[in-house]
Amino acid sequence: MKSTSINREQASSFPSPTYAEIVLEPAYNQARQHLLNPMMAVNKAHLIMLREQRIITEPEALRIASAVLNLQVNELRTSTYSSRVEDLFFQVEYELEKLGGECTGNLHVARSRNDMGIAMYRMVLREKLSTAIASGLSLHRSLRDFASRHIHTLMIAHTHTQQAQPTTLAHYICAVSDSLERDLLRLQTAYAGCNRSSLGAAALTTSGFPISRERTAELLAFEDVIENAYDAVSGADYAGEAASVVQLAAVHLGRHVQDLLLWCTQEYGGIRVAAPYVQISSIMPQKRNPVSLEHARSLLSSAKGDAATVLGMMHNTPFGDIVDTEDDMQPYLWRSLSTLESVYRLLSEVIRSLSVNEALLRERAENSFATVTELADTLVRTEGLSFRQSHSIVSRLVRQLIESGKPISGLTWENVEAAVQNIAGKPLVLTRETLQRAVSPQHFVHIRNIKGGPSPHEVHRALSSQEIRLDRLEAWSRKTISKLSSVDENLNRILNGWLNGT
CATH class of the missing domain: 1.20.200.10 (Fumarase/aspartase (Central domain))
Structure with missing residues (x-):
């Protein structure tokens, strides 16, 4: 039986060995690996539609259905490229014609490789x-x-x-x-x-x-x-x-x-x-x-x-x-x-x-200067300073500690009082207890409890919110995968029903 590949004036010379090596053979191998199953599903769906629309006759539809269902897909999946046909589409068409005869050509009515x-x-x-x-x-x-x-x-x-x-x-x-x-x-x-x-x-x-x-x-x-x-x-x-x-x-x-x-x-x-x-x-x-x-x-x-x-x-x-x-x-x-x-x-x-x-x-958090933003905020609250004044005071205190080789735990109430007096010219209201709390990383985290903050309560809320949103996406994912996985089963059920008269 002759190939169903497109007739060409240059058929005797097509394809050139170089073109086949660089383009056609790699494309064929990619197609048989990735596109064979979708191609067969498209063939089945198109055939079902052609019969339902009465574009092809009942006998043609049944004969094509038999050929499609009996095509040895696994053999095609392990096949090698042959210059006899241009690509996997024509290889499948050729195999279908061998199984079902010339009428299988009507499977391509009203469609294109495009x-x-x-x-x-x-x-x-x-x-x-x-x-x-x-x-x-x-x-x-x-x-x-x-x-x-x-x-x-x-x-x-x-x-x-x-x-x-x-x-x-x-x-x-x-x-x-x-x-x-x-x-x-x-x-x-x-x-x-x-x-x-x-x-x-x-x-x-x-x-x-x-x-x-x-x-x-x-x-x-x-x-x-x-x-x-x-x-x-x-x-x-x-x-x-x-x-x-x-x-x-x-x-x-x-x-x-x-x-x-x-x-x-x-x-x-x-x-x-x-x-x-x-x-x-x-x-x-x-x-x-x-x-x-x-x-x-x-x-x-x-x-x-x-x-x-x-x-x-x-x-x-x-x-x-x-x-x-x-x-x-x-x-x-x-x-x-x-x-x-x-x-x-x-x-x-x-x-x-x-x-x-x-x-x-x-330990690293407790010994670092990462908490001093909260110290600056605290001075704004307790001393009535502007944040820029407070920032300047805390920046000076940090520089002093670094220059003396001390961690944040080396900061004393007296240090803070002297800095506030020097810049703001007023006595310190801040208590020693409030100072200790202001440089505590635990306190820093816990009071940042507005939406998006790191406090345990807020993170609990954020995780719960994520769970609700992602549960919806997971439900969509399960439904989608199930729907895609049932395509072949549904197509085969319809075609087998035809051949069994049901």
Whole structure:
């Protein structure tokens, strides 16, 4: 039986060995790995629609259905490229014709590789987006669980890489999980932009046959159709949106990983990565390298790079069906999401296993000057000073302590009184007890109980609020994954029903 590949005047010389090696064979291999299942689902949905719309006859529909169901997909999945056909689409068409005869050619009535290809790309992308969201939700839960164990764990927060103010480890982790939540919501938005059907657009102008675009969309679990047929085969913003979100998500999470790596150093000594996630040195017996975090950082950079490649390949391309946004570009997008998803899973486990040196973090906070913002605030309250006056007084006191080599515990009531007298020219109202409380990191944290602050009560509230919001996203994630996983089962049930007369 002859090939169903497109006839060409140059058929005897197509393809050239170089073109096949560089373009066609890699594209074929990518397609059989990622696009074969979506291609078969599209074939089944299109066939069901053609029969329901009475565009093909009952006998044709049954014969094509038998061929589609009996196609050896696993053999195709392990097949190798042959120059006999141009791509996987024509290979599948060729195999269907062998099984069902010439009538299987009517499976291509009212469609094109253009609208098929975009639908398949979107089906692969939506699955990778939904998987990434599910894994990101797992990481979010690990972060929340970790934070709930460290609501009272004092630590020093840094600005410009320098000690700033006391906070808690939970307060910091809540900031990370809030950022992750926004990334997950952006991924959900990208999913919504992706999960729209191009089928029925055909080459770019739809078809003269009375097809139902809505029916194929429904059968394939798309939420809607892309209304304009030219847009359906030309628009690549669904890919650009996903790539942009991946870049943001990778950058945001990478910043947190960088902090964790710093905190693992002996000099900082704040956290310890569990044994299953560290490696030893081949020469230095003492080494305990937290390489799981290093791999997470480098993989996130890789995800960002692949996503940036997607946007780069889209740049300055014509607004139309064109290969720049297809076979060559799509694998970068898939890989970026797969990498992001894998890092979400890895970090979920690493975070769950972390141990924290709470005593060291507390001691560091108690011996630092990170609390003196509260001392300045206290002087405003007790002495009636402007904050700028108070700031000047406390700044002078800190300089004196540093120059004399003393920690914050070396600050005396007499020191404060002398500074206030010198600058404000008035006796000190502040009591010794209030002074001790003003430089306490525990007090600093507890009185910062307004929304977004580090007080235990407020962090409890923030975690509860996160839980409620993320429960909704988790419910959406479960429903979405279930809906996507049932597509093939539903399509096969319809086609088998035809053949069984039910």
